Amino acid sequence: MKQSRLVKISKYLSKHLRHQPERLGLQLQPGGWIRVRDLLAACQRHNFPIAQTELEEVVAKNDKQRFSFDATGTLIRANQGHSVEVDLQLKSTVPPQILYHGTGKQSVPLILKSGLKKMSRHHVHLSAEINTAKRVGARHGYPVVFQVNAEAMHRAGFSFYCSENNVWLVDRVPPEYLQKL
Numbered sequence: 662m663k664q665s666r667l668v669k670i671s672k673y674l675s676k677h678l679r680h681q682p683e684r685l686g687l688q689l690q691p692g693g694w695i696r697v698r699d700l701l702a703a704c705q706r707h708n709f710p711i712a713q714t715e716l717e718e719v720v721a722k723n724d725k726q727r728f729s730f731d732a733t734g735t736l737i738r739a740n741q742g743h744s745v746e747v748d749l750q751l752k753s754t755v756p757p758q759i760l761y762h763g764t765g766k767q768s769v770p771l772i773l774k775s776g777l778k779k780m781s782r783h784h785v786h787l788s789a790e791i792n793t794a795k796r797v798g799a800r801h802g803y804p805v806v807f808q809v810n811a812e813a814m815h816r817a818g819f820s821f822y823c824s825e826n827n828v829w830l831v832d833r834v835p836p837e838y839l840q841k842l
Contacts, residue, residue: 662718670711670719673704674728678739692750693738697730700737726826741824744781751822751830756811760787760829762839763794765801769841772807777834784822784830787811791842808840 677685678695685703687695697716704711720728720737730737741749762777762785777785787809788794798804814834815821822830 671723679743689747693747694736697737729825740826741828743783753820756821758812760809760811761791761794762787762807763798766803766805769805776836787829806842810838814838
């Protein structure tokens with residue numbers, strides 16, 4: 662499949678599996694799952710047909726591993742980043758000592774004042790790698806990376822979750838746990 666088609670399908674799936682499943686007449690099940698056959702039928706009905714093989718390729722090749730199939734291959738979900746109410750059934754886990762968050766330069770003053778907030782998403786997204794945080798920050802202009810003292814947050818009672826694609830999730834990060842790099 663051409664890269665342009667791969668990106669187009671990925672964006673379409675992100676929109677409908679993370680933010681607007683109802684626009685396709687879909688409802689996310691516990692864990693954020695949707696039956697593959699229901700998704701493909703809904704896409705067809707809404708004039709955006711996706712072949713099973715294309716769907717499999719998007720899941721396998723998406724650079725951010727945004728989607729996954731269940732063990733049977735009959736269910737699909739977005740791994741994180743939802744703005745709609747969904748229980749992803751993630752288990753709280755001990756984070757690494759340090760995590761990172763990338764943002765655009767224009768957000769720095771507000772973050773230093775009030776910390777990281779989930780805004781319209783379910784969680785704040787953090788990375789275990791600084792380079793990943795830089796790439797994320799670059800999507801918002803000149804990239805700035807914050808180091809998060811995840812170990813201290815965990816000791817203070819904050820719950821951390823790790824999605825299937827290794828994005829670390831937390832409800833918020835107060836400013837005292839942040840250091841601008």
